[in-house]
Amino acid sequence: MSNLLPEDSLRELIAQGLKTHVDNEFHILSYLSMDLPGALIAKPMEPEDVPVHLFSSHGQVKAVKFDKLSQENKFSLAGVQMKFSMKEKDGRYNLSKDNVLGDWIVKTPSTKHKEAPANEFTAMTLASLIGVEIPEIKLVEIDQLDNLPQINLPDEKYNSGNYEQIAKILYQFSGDSLSDVQQLARRLLANILLANGDAHLKNWSLLYSDQVIPRLSPAYDIVTTSVYIEN
Numbered sequence: 676m677s678n679l680l681p682e683d684s685l686r687e688l689i690a691q692g693l694k695t696h697v698d699n700e701f702h703i704l705s706y707l708s709m710d711l712p713g714a715l716i717a718k719p720m721e722p723e724d725v726p727v728h729l730f731s732s733h734g735q736v737k738a739v740k741f742d743k744l745s746q747e748n749k750f751s752l753a754g755v756q757m758k759f760s761m762k763e764k765d766g767r768y769n770l771s772k773d774n775v776l777g778d779w780i781v782k783t784p785s786t787k788h789k790e791a792p793a794n795e796f797t798a799m800t801l802a803s804l805i806g807v808e809i810p811e812i813k814l815v816e817i818d819q820l821d822n823l824p825q826i827n828l829p830d831e832k833y834n835s836g837n838y839e840q841i842a843k844i845l846y847q848f849s850g851d852s853l854s855d856v857q858q859l860a861r862r863l864l865a866n867i868l869l870a871n872g873d874a875h876l877k878n879w880s881l882l883y884s885d886q887v888i889p890r891l892s893p894a895y896d897i898v899t900t901s902v903y904i905e906n
Contacts, residue, residue: 679704679711679715685757686703688757690703705719705741706741757783758780760781761779761780767819767821769822770823781820782795792814796812837876841876849888849890850889855891859879862894870902872901873898878894880892
């Protein structure tokens with residue numbers, strides 16, 4: 676039964692809404708009973724229908740009926756990553772409610788594991804290139820997800836900039852746009868091959884040798900950061 680239920684943050688979120696303990700698995704299972712993995716449906720029994728002999732080895736216990744609450748944060752899929760069942764319409768994704776089943780499994784960014792959605796999207800895409808069969812996948816912006824519950828999301832550093840934006844700026848303003856954009860691409864490849872997980876935007880600078888026209892500065896702070904990560 677435990678393998679049918681969510682873990683970590685999603686379980687905490689559901690348990691909080693039910694005002695129950697995260698280890699109260701029967702209550703959580705009852706709540707998620709209509710939307711379990713494997714298309715399983717769990718139908719709670721009425722307390723009076725539970726065979727008496729089932730209680731014999733548990734001391735003074737009795738069967739209780741859980742209140743059937745509206746499923747605001749429905750969908751159960753085992754794992755530690757926060758994920759939801761959502762419906763897609765016109766490029767936007769809405770949290771499924773009541774008895775409506777979603778058509779997308781949406782995984783949100785993690786406060787514990789940096790860039791987890793991009794990581795998974797990349798790995799899945801690479802796997803597909805060698806013949807691994809995968810479902811349709813997308814990488815979408817967080818603002819395309821509507822009606823998300825109150826969950827902790829990571830602070831996004833450099834909201835206004837990314838590598839693509841650097842390339843656009845170089846192509847538009849550099850004194851040798853093509854050369855600088857090609858250099859940008861080479862450095863990105865080098866960072867990938869060298870496992871540099873700290874190639875943040877502050878490590879990209881411009882030089883104004885004539886005090887007017889910018890050029891991409893020489894590279895710096897290229898470090899293989901994977902060696903500092905345990906295991």
